[in-house]
Amino acid sequence: MRGNVVIGASVVAVAVAVAGTVLAFVLPGQNQQPQPTAQASKRPQSASTKPAEISKAALAALAPRRLRVVSDKGAAVTVQWTLPAKTRRYPLVLQREPADGQQLMTMEAGATSARVLGLDPDTGYCFLVGAALEISQKSTVAWSKPHCIRGAVSR
Secondary structure, three states, X not given: OOOOOOOOOOEEEEEEEEOOEEXXXXXXXXXXXXXXXXXXXXXXXXXXXXXOOOOHHHHHHHOOEEEEEEEEOOOOEEEEEEOOHHHHHOOEEXXXXXXOOOOEEEEOOOOXXXXXXXXXXOOOEXXXXXXXXXXXXXXXXXXXXXXXXXXXXOO
């Protein structure tokens, strides 16, 4: 057919365990390539195959660094951080406490700043940025050190 254009988009569903609670959110994805047909040679995975655990040292090495608030306009805050080179390929999440509804904000891989809206100007907040290293039933996130504002204290 002439004149018809089909535009596709994909999203990746992500579940992250935070403080014993599994949280699900959606990350914007890139257009995905077609999957191989069933005839492609692929080694079947057994039910006992588990991904290798990521060591505490590896988590620390991949965690975002130097998280800071660069602008506090009361109801809107801009936070920035730096990423180790190897972390730039992982999707990121920003967590805030207290949550006031939306606790996690998703960001694309490589992001180094975010604007957080809808804050109460009279409330203190703590922020964390994490790189989602493994997405599974037991997700692994490399978290930054917390950064708190307006008198809030990290738990």
